[in-house]
Amino acid sequence: MTQTLIDVRLTVNGEPVEHAVEPRRSLVDFLRHDLGLTGTHVGCEQGVCGMCTVLLDGEPIKSCIMLAVQADGAEITTTEALNGEELHPAQRAFKEAHGLQCGYCTPAFILTSVALRERGLDIPREELKEELAGVLCRCTGYQNILTAVETYLAADD
Amino acid sequence: MKPAPFAYERAASADEAVAMLDRYQGDARLLAGGQSLVPLLNMRLMQPEAVIDVNRIPDLDGVREDNGHVRIGALARYSAIEWSPIVGARLPLLSEIVRYIGDRQVRTRGTIGGSLAHADPTGEMALAALALDATIVVQSPTGTREIAARDFFLGPYFTVLEPADMVVEVRFPHHTMVTAFAEHARRHGDFCVISVAALGEPDGDAGWKTVRLAVGGASHRPFVADEASAALSNTALEPDAVEAAGAACVEAAEPSDDIRASADYRAHLLPIYVRRVLDQMKARRSQGAT
Numbered sequence: 467m468t469q470t471l472i473d474v475r476l477t478v479n480g481e482p483v484e485h486a487v488e489p490r491r492s493l494v495d496f497l498r499h500d501l502g503l504t505g506t507h508v509g510c511e512q513g514v515c516g517m518c519t520v521l522l523d524g525e526p527i528k529s530c531i532m533l534a535v536q537a538d539g540a541e542i543t544t545t546e547a548l549n550g551e552e553l554h555p556a557q558r559a560f561k562e563a564h565g566l567q568c569g570y571c572t573p574a575f576i577l578t579s580v581a582l583r584e585r586g587l588d589i590p591r592e593e594l595k596e597e598l599a600g601v602l603c604r605c606t607g608y609q610n611i612l613t614a615v616e617t618y619l620a621a622d623d
Numbered sequence: 624m625k626p627a628p629f630a631y632e633r634a635a636s637a638d639e640a641v642a643m644l645d646r647y648q649g650d651a652r653l654l655a656g657g658q659s660l661v662p663l664l665n666m667r668l669m670q671p672e673a674v675i676d677v678n679r680i681p682d683l684d685g686v687r688e689d690n691g692h693v694r695i696g697a698l699a700r701y702s703a704i705e706w707s708p709i710v711g712a713r714l715p716l717l718s719e720i721v722r723y724i725g726d727r728q729v730r731t732r733g734t735i736g737g738s739l740a741h742a743d744p745t746g747e748m749a750l751a752a753l754a755l756d757a758t759i760v761v762q763s764p765t766g767t768r769e770i771a772a773r774d775f776f777l778g779p780y781f782t783v784l785e786p787a788d789m790v791v792e793v794r795f796p797h798h799t800m801v802t803a804f805a806e807h808a809r810r811h812g813d814f815c816v817i818s819v820a821a822l823g824e825p826d827g828d829a830g831w832k833t834v835r836l837a838v839g840g841a842s843h844r845p846f847v848a849d850e851a852s853a854a855l856s857n858t859a860l861e862p863d864a865v866e867a868a869g870a871a872c873v874e875a876a877e878p879s880d881d882i883r884a885s886a887d888y889r890a891h892l893l894p895i896y897v898r899r900v901l902d903q904m905k906a907r908r909s910q911g912a913t
Contacts, residue, residue: 468631472631489628489629489630490625490626490629492665495847498887511624512662513662513729516728522731522732525731526728526731528729530661531658531732532657532732533661533674535655535676535679536654578728583745597727600727600728600812620901
């Protein structure tokens, strides 16, 4: 069955993007396959594992359970937005605290942390666990991830 | 795991959304936050002809006070409810319960209207609506009507909503009762195995005038445990009253086996969680919290 394509216009990592997509295209497939932004990972495709976390207008969402057509007019931030000459402060904190092993979940944790920092709250470790609970990690046991996020949230830069 | 093809419609108003629903004659689904619908589409457990996106409808996401009620628009996101000062001040039970829904990512997107229409029997929002005696405002092609939360849920993923109905608002009456909530889930943020909410109106030094218990996960739909509530009203929540309430909840429940727990285990947990939630309610009263 051929699907009617729908035009979407949105901002991805500060750049305007125009594309025609099938209605059933998930946002994560749009980012990865249509835009080539493969830093956003795919895990369960049912909104459980959080690997596909991106920021929608600054707030973390799971891009496997949002349709690309829904992002029309939105501002999407993926892990590629943090690329630069030097490591982003969140990336540096994860590196220094050994907050990753295989790295598959890392973009999701980092973007969730960036949104947390935007909220500007002083979050105790117990609440931090709540805030990060939407992303699963199968390697680390989470302790170093928590330390990395705490370090990043407390850093001056 | 990709959805089957569907037509995508975007409604600019609730009137337009219900007109579209009417046109598809039951073969369209409303897309609000999508945190339940899109997984079902991805797994092809649902293959509607059309998905009608209601996210662009203006003025449907507000939280406001009005004449003894808190009125929450159907498109209000869980995070907005969680962070709303009005909800925090007027409906602390709702503020508390909403934090048990999914995780931060889910709460960024999920909506109160979508959650109620989806009617997951373990859903925390449905339990909150029942416990807080909410009224659900529903729009259809012929007008709007108000449905009490306790008349709304019929079974698992099944409500009194007709195919061309849309939830547009949820109204919660103000109350001054002490509240408490407890749930058991296998993993943090997972669907609950069982959940219990309690509200009580203090009476005298240690007595309780009216007590209301609502139970989730223990039947094909969440329910207000009337017999158990009656067993607790006009008591001081003495151990025998609490035990009677736990037994009455088990009697009223129709637990089933599923991937998360057996029916027997749910029945085992129920009186334990009734006791815990009542202990919490008593503790909060003595701490001066309402």
